[in-house]
Amino acid sequence: MAISSPPAAAPPGPPIREELVAFKRERILEEAVVLFYARGFTATTLDDIAAALGVTKPFIYTYFRSKTDLLAAICKPTIELSLDAVMRAASAPGSPRARLRQGVIDFAKVVLSRQANIAIFFREEKSLHPTALAEINGLRKRFDRALSSLLAEGVAAGEFHLGDTALASLAIGGMISWAYTWHRPGGRLDLDPLCAQMADFALAMAGAA
Amino acid sequence: MAISSPPAAAPPGPPIREELVAFKRERILEEAVVLFYARGFTATTLDDIAAALGVTKPFIYTYFRSKTDLLAAICKPTIELSLDAVMRAASAPGSPRARLRQGVIDFAKVVLSRQANIAIFFREEKSLHPTALAEINGLRKRFDRALSSLLAEGVAAGEFHLGDTALASLAIGGMISWAYTWHRPGGRLDLDPLCAQMADFALAMAGAA
C-alpha cells in the first residue's frame, strides 16, 4: 500500500539497492520538510530542494511522482504516529487516568518532535491530493474516536467527570496540537516537563481532580 | 479658489463617497475570505475573486495595493478582535474567575464567528508581508501576556491553582483557537453552549474547581 513508491522499482530487486533508494527518499524528505516549513509549500520550488541536496530537479522526480506526492509523504506518517500514540493508550492496561496521562504525553512528544511536519500538514492541507487528504482525515477521525472512548471509559469508571466526551477530546487534542505553533526547541522548558504539564492540563479538563 | 473635489481620497473627502469606498472594500474582502478559505491563498487568483464579484481585476487594484495587502486586511482586524476580548476581560471588574470565564467566551465567539479569517491567518502566515506579520505577532504577544496576567491575578487571589501561568495561557489559547479546525456552523452544538463548555474547560485548566 505504499502510497508513494518509486514508479519503476522492481520489488525483487537487489538487497542493497533498495536501501539506497530508501535512504535517498529519506534525505529528500528531510530537506523538503525544512524548506516547506520555513517558506511554505508553494513558495518552495523543487529546484530549491534539489539545490539544498546538491542535485537537480529530475533527481527528485525519480523518487517521487510529483510535488504533492512529496507533501503527502511528509504528512501522512506523522499523523499515523499521532494515531498510534492514542491507540496504544486506549488499548493499554491500567486505569483510564494513567492511560490518559500516558497517551497525552506520547501524543505531545510526537507533536513536538515532528513539529515541522505537523505545521506543514495543517498549513498546506489544501495542497494535498484529495485522495491523500481523505486518507489522512480518516486517521484523524480514528484519533478523535479513540481519545473520546478513553474518556468515556474514565467517566464510566468514575475517574473522570465531564459531560461531552467528544467535545473534550477535541479540546484536549487541540490544546496539544496547538503546541506546534509556539514550541521552540531549546526553550525555557525541556521536552519531558513540558509534556508532563500538558498531561496535567488534560487530566484537569477531564475532571480527574 | 475652492476646488472642491480632491482627486485622490483625501481625509476630508465627500461624505457618501467614502462610504461607497468602504462598502466596496468590504465586499471584496468578503469574497476573498470565502475563496482563500476554500482553496488557499496561492491557489486563488485575483481573477477568481473578481469573477465572483462580477468585476475584473483592476477593480480590486483600485481598492487594494496588492494581493498580500488583501491578505493583511483579512487577518489583522480579526486578531485585533481576539486581543480586545481578552483585554476587556483583563481590565474588567469582578473576580478573576468570572473574568476568565467571560474572556474565554468572548474569545471563543470571535474564533467561531470569524472562523474563516482565523484559518486563513494560520495557514497563510508565510504569505504575509513581513511588516504586517510583525504587527500581528505583536498583537498576539499582547494577547498571551494579558491572558497570562489574568491567570496570575487569579492565582494571587487564591482562586486558581497552577504553576506556570505562561504555559497555561498558551494551553487555553490553543484549546480555543483550535476550534477553527473542527467547528461546523449549524453542527451538533449551538454557539452559546459551545462557548460555555470551552469556558468550563479553561476554568478546569486554571485549577478553579
Added chain:
DNA sequence: TCTCCTGGCTACCCGACAGTATCCGTCGGG
C-alpha cells in the same frame, strides 16, 4: 579495450498568474 546500462544532468516547454498600460462608456456641469 569495447559495450551496454543505469542514474543523473542539461536544456527546454508550457501554462499560469501578478501586475500594468491603455482604452471606453457614462454622467455631471456648463
Added chain:
DNA sequence: CCCGACGGATACTGTCGGGTAGCCAGGAGA
C-alpha cells in the same frame, strides 16, 4: 449639446515554476 473626468474593462507583458525529453558519464562484464 459639448466637454472633461472618472470608474472600470480589455488586453498585454514578464516572470516563474512544474514537469519532461534526450544526452552523457562511468562502472561492470566480456
